[in-house]
Amino acid sequence: MNITIIVSALLTLTAGVGIFLVACQMMSSNLESASSNKLKRLFSKASKNNLIGVGIGTVGTAAIQSSGAITVMTIGMVNAGIISLVQAATIIYGANIGTTVTAQIVALGMFGGANALTMAVIFSSLAGIGAFISIFAKRDLWKRVGGILTGFGMLFVGLEMMSGSMADFAALDSVKLFLAGISNPVVVVLIGVLLTAIIQSSSVMTSIALAMVVSGLVSIDQGIFLTMGSNIGSCVVALVAGLTSGVNAKRTALIHLFFNVVGVVIFLCIEGLIKIFTGATYGSIFTHIFPNAPQTQLAMFHTFFNVLTVVIFLPLTTLLIKLVCKIVPDSQKESDPNAPHLYFIDENMLKTPPMALEQTKAEIVNMADIAMENFNRSLRIISEMNFDEKDIFDHQEEELNYLNVEIIDFVVRLAEASQLSKKDHVYLSTTFRSVRDLERIGDYAENIVEYAESLRNLQQTFSDTALSEIENLRTHINNLYKEVKNAYVNEDVEALARANVIEEEIDDISKMMEDNHIVRLGKGVCSAEVGAQYLSLSSNAERVADHLINVAKSIRSYRDL
Numbered sequence: 196m197n198i199t200i201i202v203s204a205l206l207t208l209t210a211g212v213g214i215f216l217v218a219c220q221m222m223s224s225n226l227e228s229a230s231s232n233k234l235k236r237l238f239s240k241a242s243k244n245n246l247i248g249v250g251i252g253t254v255g256t257a258a259i260q261s262s263g264a265i266t267v268m269t270i271g272m273v274n275a276g277i278i279s280l281v282q283a284a285t286i287i288y289g290a291n292i293g294t295t296v297t298a299q300i301v302a303l304g305m306f307g308g309a310n311a312l313t314m315a316v317i318f319s320s321l322a323g324i325g326a327f328i329s330i331f332a333k334r335d336l337w338k339r340v341g342g343i344l345t346g347f348g349m350l351f352v353g354l355e356m357m358s359g360s361m362a363d364f365a366a367l368d369s370v371k372l373f374l375a376g377i378s379n380p381v382v383v384v385l386i387g388v389l390l391t392a393i394i395q396s397s398s399v400m401t402s403i404a405l406a407m408v409v410s411g412l413v414s415i416d417q418g419i420f421l422t423m424g425s426n427i428g429s430c431v432v433a434l435v436a437g438l439t440s441g442v443n444a445k446r447t448a449l450i451h452l453f454f455n456v457v458g459v460v461i462f463l464c465i466e467g468l469i470k471i472f473t474g475a476t477y478g479s480i481f482t483h484i485f486p487n488a489p490q491t492q493l494a495m496f497h498t499f500f501n502v503l504t505v506v507i508f509l510p511l512t513t514l515l516i517k518l519v520c521k522i523v524p525d526s527q528k529e530s531d532p533n534a535p536h537l538y539f540i541d542e543n544m545l546k547t548p549p550m551a552l553e554q555t556k557a558e559i560v561n562m563a564d565i566a567m568e569n570f571n572r573s574l575r576i577i578s579e580m581n582f583d584e585k586d587i588f589d590h591q592e593e594e595l596n597y598l599n600v601e602i603i604d605f606v607v608r609l610a611e612a613s614q615l616s617k618k619d620h621v622y623l624s625t626t627f628r629s630v631r632d633l634e635r636i637g638d639y640a641e642n643i644v645e646y647a648e649s650l651r652n653l654q655q656t657f658s659d660t661a662l663s664e665i666e667n668l669r670t671h672i673n674n675l676y677k678e679v680k681n682a683y684v685n686e687d688v689e690a691l692a693r694a695n696v697i698e699e700e701i702d703d704i705s706k707m708m709e710d711n712h713i714v715r716l717g718k719g720v721c722s723a724e725v726g727a728q729y730l731s732l733s734s735n736a737e738r739v740a741d742h743l744i745n746v747a748k749s750i751r752s753y754r755d756l
Contacts, residue, residue: 204360211356214349215399222346225339245285245509252289262294262397264546266433266451271543274444277554280516283447287454288505291426295498297398298405298422302494304351305358305409319355322348335617357403361410374413380420380463387424397429401497408489416478418493423462423500426455444543446519453515458504533590535597540605548612552619555606559629560684562598563746565591566636567676570739573640574669577647577732578662588644595637602630618756625749629683632742639735639742646728655725658715664708668736671701675740679747686754691747698744705737 252269256262266287273283304318325344332338377383391400401422408418430452462477469475481492508515539558544551569591572584603626609615610623650656657665678694681687712729715721721729 207356208360211353211358211360212394212399212403213353214356215353215402216394216396218346218349218353220346222343222350225342225346245281245512248282248285249289249292249505249509252286252291253293254289255286256290256293257296262290262429263395263433265290265293267543268547268550270433270444270447271541271546271551272554273447274441274541274543277539280443280446280450280519281512283443284450284454284512284515285509287447287451288508291454291501292498292505294397294429295494295501298401298494298497301350301354301402301405302490304354305405305490316351316355318351319348321345322352324348339616354402354406358406358410361403361406361412374417377417380416380466383417383420384424384427384459384463387421388428389424390421391425391428392431395431397425400425400428401493405490405493408493414478415482415489415492416476418489419477419481419496422493422497423459426501427452427459430455442523444541445523446516449519449523450515453519454504454508458500458507461504461507462500535594537598537601537605540602542605542608545605545608545612548609548615549619551605551609551612552615552623555602555609555623555626556684558598558602558605559626559633560680562595562602562630562633563676563680563683565598566595566633566640567673569595569637570640570643571669571673573643573647574665574736577643577650577728578657578665580647580651580656582647582651585644588640592637592641595634599630599634603627606630616756618753621753621756625752629746629749632745635742636739639739642735643732646732650725650728653724655722657725657729658721660711660715661721661729664704664711665732668701668704668708668733671697671704672736672740672743675701675743679743682747682750686750688750688754691750694744694747698740701737701740705733708733 252265256265269278269283269286269290272278273280278286321344325341325346325348328341329338329345330341332341377386387400387404390403391397394400404413404418404421404425407413407421408415413421430448433448433451466477469477469480477496478492481496482489485491485495537558538561539554540551544554569588572588572591576582576584576588606623606626610620615623675694675697678690678697682690682694709730712721712726712733716723716726
């Protein structure tokens with residue numbers, strides 16, 4: 196009979212954990228998508244102020260209910276050079292506080308007697324309500340809201356199944372005696388570490404600990420140590436992400452590990468001292484503060500533990516950074532910082548698609564800046580016949596080719612994310628052409644440099660009149676780029692309208708340049724060989740304007756979605 200109960204309880208526990216994990220993922224992805232714009236603005240405020248970093252990590256994790264996603268995204272931002280190690284450390288501190296929100300919600304759902312309508316049952320009903328909203332809603336936002344409610348409700352369905360399995364285990368004296376024998380705090384912490392590493396979710400492990408404590412399967416002290424172990428186990432995902440990335444990413448993962456391990460060690464030492472001098476334990480202290488509410492006792496300890504650990508570590512952040520930098524020094528084999536590389540995106544950011552999308556746009560704008568820098572550089576080279584910038588030009592052209600491939604590869608993987616809204620997916624579909632347009636601008640700039648080299652071989656230059664016309668064309672194209680950039684970044688249709696006007700003016704200037712050239716050619720002011728380079732330059736510059744306006748026009752596809 197005991198075997199049957201044990202097998203049934205294990206299967207129920209497995210089902211409950213599975214439902215809980217799916218619920219966490221569903222709620223997290225829909226919360227992330229629904230709050231994507233706020234999340235983007237939140238992380239754009241990362242600064243040197245440590246408290247702001249903690250706040251960002253706390254609010255960000257509470258918003259999407261996933262400290263793992265925030266931590267991995269932080270590693271990606273460090274790896275891309277967007278934030279410093281200090282900023283990353285404070286965001287991770289905050290993520291540890293934010294993750295306690297889940298435990299508080301789960302604890303709230305555990306209130307209600309056996310014959311009463313429990314909060315868990317009330318919350319579980321939201322799964323059905325959310326499902327109906329998701330099925331019948333027409334707008335993308337309401338579908339996301341339905342997904343959030345469904346995930347939230349399923350969270351408590353899974354919790355009820357886990358609690359039921361714990362009650363079955365608690366009915367077996369042999370199981371209770373076995374668990375009661377595991378009293379060594381370090382052993383219980385290690386069990387928490389192992390289980391969390393396997394489940395890869397500290398929220399699930401904490402919820403299991405809550406269910407075990409409420410059912411009487413383990414004591415409040417054992418539940419506390421399991422929860423402490425879950426904090427260390429949560430580092431596994433970050434360590435995996437860090438090991439596959441650059442030096443600073445490895446350091447960030449190490450910061451996360453140190454924060455949690457040292458925090459647990461400090462708390463174990465403090466309890467040891469309290470026990471020696473007073474005989475009290477964390478369990479007895481929180482039982483006294485929150486009597487007859489074991490779920491609240493454990494949830495409150497979880498919050499207290501993470502908040503106090505942050506308070507301890509915050510003033511020691513600089514020392515922690517120095518320590519991890521010594522452990523993971525700058526490698527001599529690190530790639531050349533001048534080699535082509537991505538500036539704003541990193542594959543770790545795929546863990547948080549809305550943020551990855553924002554960084555993708557920043558990467559494309561950066562590519563546009565590089566393309567325009569090279570275009571202007573090419574005009575300086577051919578106008579002044581000074582090739583001092585040729586090496587820089589070649590490096591930038593190599594970088595454009597690299598960005599063209601890498602951004603598209605990143606976008607392809609990002610487009611598979613379900614957390615993105617319809618507007619986000621449409622935007623991603625436009626990036627393929629936008630990136631190609633920018634890469635073509637680099638190619639036209641390369642053509643212009645080749646024309647300059649031909650003139651050098653001919654020992655010829657453009658006339659002063661021709662140079663004046665080229666400068667006029669350059670000014671208009673740069674004015675066009677300002678409006679294009681404004682339209683693209685801010686989805687500004689008025690800037691797009693101004694860009695269209697300037698683009699038409701550039702067409703007229705290009706035609707005028709051709710007509711003026713024919714006149715000069717007839718007067719013998721310039722040779723046919725020089726004229727050929729001049730006409731090609733005019734044509735290439737006009738095509739640069741065409742590609743720029745294509746980038747701006749892409750906003751029409753998604754702006755009003």
